Amino acid sequence: MTAPQSTLDADTSAPPPESHARRWSGLGVGFIVKLVLMAAVNAVGLLAIIAAFQAESWIVFGFALALLVIADVVYFTKKALPLKYLLPGLSFLLIFQVFIFLYTGYIAFTNYGSGHVGSQEQAVEAALAQGERRVEGSPSLPLAVVERGGELGFAVVLDGEIQAGTADEPLDSVGAAPASGAPTEVPGWNIVPRNNIISDKALQDQVVDLRVPVSDDPNDGSIRTRDGSSGAVYLSTMTWDPESQTISDSASGAVYTATDDGRFVSEDGTALPAGWTVNVGFANFVELFTNPAMLQPLAMVTGWTFAWAILSVAIPFGLGLVFALIFNDPRVRGQKVLRTLFILPYAFPAFMSALLFRGMFNAEFGVINDFFFGGAQIDWLGDPWLARFAVLFVNVWLTYPYYFLVCTGALQALPQDALEAASIDGAGKFRQLRSIILPLVLVSTAPLLISSFAFSFNNFTVIYMFNNGGPAIPGAPYALGNTDILISAIYDISGVSGGAADYGLASALSILVFIVVGVISAIAFRQTKKLEEYQ
Incomplete structure (x- = not known):
């Protein structure tokens, strides 16, 4: 007895059942490898994006973000097959050739070099640090050297609480002060044992050279230490006035004014060693020929x-x-x-x-x-x-x-x-x-x-x-x-x-x-x- 025609049509048109093994192979070892590789690419790309954001390097930030987005779109869509093969080579070309050339061109139109590194804010901090003196009559503050993410900082007992910070982060309250002495526990920080500081000359130099700002205002001074167990407020003889863009030296009475070429210059032509990077146009090219x-x-x-x-x-x-x-x-x-x-x-x-x-x-x-x-x-x-x-x-x-x-x-x-x-x-x-x-x-x-x-x-x-x-x-x-x-x-x-x-x-x-x-x-x-x- 033969089956009805409609039944035969249904049997021939229906796809054969797919086994679990075939479904797994359909997912593909290549797809899994692609996921692993793209995860690594995204991890490296995100690290570069975060680093550029923290350094406020917006050109690098935008370039890295755009490249990462393009890579994800290309490798997770089916409509860009040719780019899957071209993108690695194009990426290396952009990173190691085009970007470097463009960045070199950018530097050629700046005064970047010795005495002109970083921003004006960093130049101000460097100038104030050169004239630092301990504030007369300032008390010795119980201090502990702390570390977080590989960066050293100070934790001091000030105003009845523990305040911690680094060279880039001013002091901030992190907890209640101990009954006496230096902090023994600092929330969110690791305390560097004093024995490690004593036995490591390089670490000693880092601690002695470290300056932790008291606040966001550089004129409030910074915390420094000589022995790693107590600190004091040091204040510069230099005073920064952001409105007039001047730095005044209370010791000599000189006033240094910010100039267009990234320097602080007094009326007699004396300039502070610390400057900052600015755009100088074709000045570098002109200097080569004149x-x-x-x-x-x-x-x-x-x-x-x-x-x-x-x-x-x-x-x-x-x-x-x-x-x-x-x-x-x-x-x-x-x-x-x-x-x-x-x-x-x-x-x-x-x-x-x-x-x-x-x-x-x-x-x-x-x-x-x-x-x-x-x-x-x-x-x-x-x-x-x-x-x-x-x-x-x-x-x-x-x-x-x-x-x-x-x-x-x-x-x-x-x-x-x-x-x-x-x-x-x-x-x-x-x-x-x-x-x-x-x-x-x-x-x-x-x-x-x-x-x-x-x-x-x-x-x-x-x-x-x-x-x-x-x-x-x-x-x-x-x-x-x-x-x-x-x-x-x-x-x-x-x-x-x-x-x-x-x-x-x-x-x-x-x-x-x-x-x-x-x-x-x-x-x-x-x-x-x-x-x-x-x-």
């Missing part, structure tokens, strides 16, 4: 940078091409062994090689003078031109194996029929080299030469590790040297190696270097198209 103290040294550095970049490409390329032509000749025996020996410098780390050559070129005990110049006292690192020759020699030794490998590959890829046809037509070896081999080799190596020029233009490692850009240019600011190139000059101006730092000026110079390298590379890439006529 400041006499900077103009001549930077002109020398710029000229040497172009010479360095050109010679660091032309000489190693020529040397590598010559060796490639020699060892590509089938008549040369032991080609594999010889090629291996010639590319050995390429296997050594550049910074280690630069340090080794620095010792070898030493005027007193270097092997260069001892073995090749009969022990003569040639000051390779002290004379400007000898130092330039030496560092260029080191860079050629490090880079020619790269061009040797590239040119060898280009020569082996040449069409042999073209060379055979030229030989049949009577072209000699030199004519083949000039008219066929070199143009075809340049077609394949020109992009590499352009990128190598950009790399050499910013080759900081060899310059810094060999002799730190020395010898020094007499009278030059920021310790600029005769073998400094623009990138190492930026390093010196930034103050990372010590001395005064001017991040705004260094950023402005970085922007100019970027523009110069970009323009030269663009022009060179356009010119390389002419070589394609030989293909």
Whole structure:
């Protein structure tokens, strides 16, 4: 007996029952992995957002928030499949390239550097701290050193209650005072044992240097301690008036007024050491071209940078091409062994090689003078031109194996029929080299030469590790040297190696270097198209 037609239609149209195992596999291990990865991404993103919010860095805050929202939308929707693959690469591009470039551009238009770090509020606090004196007749307050979230603070007994705070958070009531002595329990804080302070010199210095404001008004003074068990109110001889934007020194009677360039300056031109970051427009760019103290040294550095970049490409390329032509000749025996020996410098780390050559070129005990110049006292690192020759020699030794490998590959890829046809037509070896081999080799190596020029233009490692850009240019600011190139000059101006730092000026110079390298590379890439006529 057959079933009714309606029953058959129902049976065939109904989907088969799905087992529990299939439902679980439908959820997918990949989905679970995605949840775990996105949870980690959200955790890191939220930490960055919170840190930027606390630091009041609104650009970073907005950038991190937007990136996190986009990531969640892309990976938890089915309509953005291509972006699921593109977003990681785009994110790294935005973070490590675009954002850094934009932030560098922002710093280039500020006075950020030594004496101009942070906000005006922080500059006021620093100025008041410099003139601090203990308030005459102020009582010693029972004190305990406390800690919360890795940040040190003070808890003192004041006005019959326990008040605690940190350098960034003024004193605030946290509980009732004990019957006597310093607080032994502070709600919400961990008390740092006194024995730990006594036995740890670094911790002692932090405690002695710590200042906890009494209130939000910096003119009310701050709590300081000398022994970690008692504190007193210290008040600065400086008084801050936010309405008139002045700081008055009661000891000397001087009045320091806030200026547009982020400083407190008195009528006689004396400025307080602490300043703050402000927008200075194109002042940094103007200084690079108009400041006499900077103009001549930077002109020398710029000229040497172009010479360095050109010679660091032309000489190693020529040397590598010559060796490639020699060892590509089938008549040369032991080609594999010889090629291996010639590319050995390429296997050594550049910074280690630069340090080794620095010792070898030493005027007193270097092997260069001892073995090749009969022990003569040639000051390779002290004379400007000898130092330039030496560092260029080191860079050629490090880079020619790269061009040797590239040119060898280009020569082996040449069409042999073209060379055979030229030989049949009577072209000699030199004519083949000039008219066929070199143009075809340049077609394949020109992009590499352009990128190598950009790399050499910013080759900081060899310059810094060999002799730190020395010898020094007499009278030059920021310790600029005769073998400094623009990138190492930026390093010196930034103050990372010590001395005064001017991040705004260094950023402005970085922007100019970027523009110069970009323009030269663009022009060179356009010119390389002419070589394609030989293909």
